[in-house]
């Protein structure tokens with residue numbers, strides 16, 4: 001079995017009147033992430049890390065933002081499709097580690113729920129998924145609360 005590594009990054013703008021989804025969990029907040037899908041930058045970063053680990057491009061190539069089928073789609077659905085693809089390629093996940101960068105709201109109280117949603121989709125145990133959160137110390141657009149970003153790294157075994 002070959003060991004493969006992938007990295008993913010994503011950022012979405014925050015806007016009033018949108019629902020906030022991160023890691024497949026709806027988080028109570030006055031703003032939400034805009035995007036062609038539900039804007040879940042954590043799941044998008046994980047998808048890019050998985051695609052990177054199997055050497056296959058990025059999320060935009062699989063789910064173009066010009067395709068009406070993916071408008072407002074839940075990112076958990078996109079992750080299901082990518083996991084099918086990873087399995088067909090003989091891939092299985094050993095570990096994923098992630099960072100969410102958000103000035104607000106507080107992410108910590110929602111991490112356990114995110115793991116509950118994501119681990120079954122990723123077919124890993126809760127201790128095979130790390131999710132951490134940081135603020136951007138008030139610096140730049142992330143620090144001003146204009147956007148939320150996420151970074152993910154995935155370690156896969158490939159048959």
Ligand code: MG
Pocket residue numbers: 010011012035039040041044
């Ligand atoms: Mg995205």
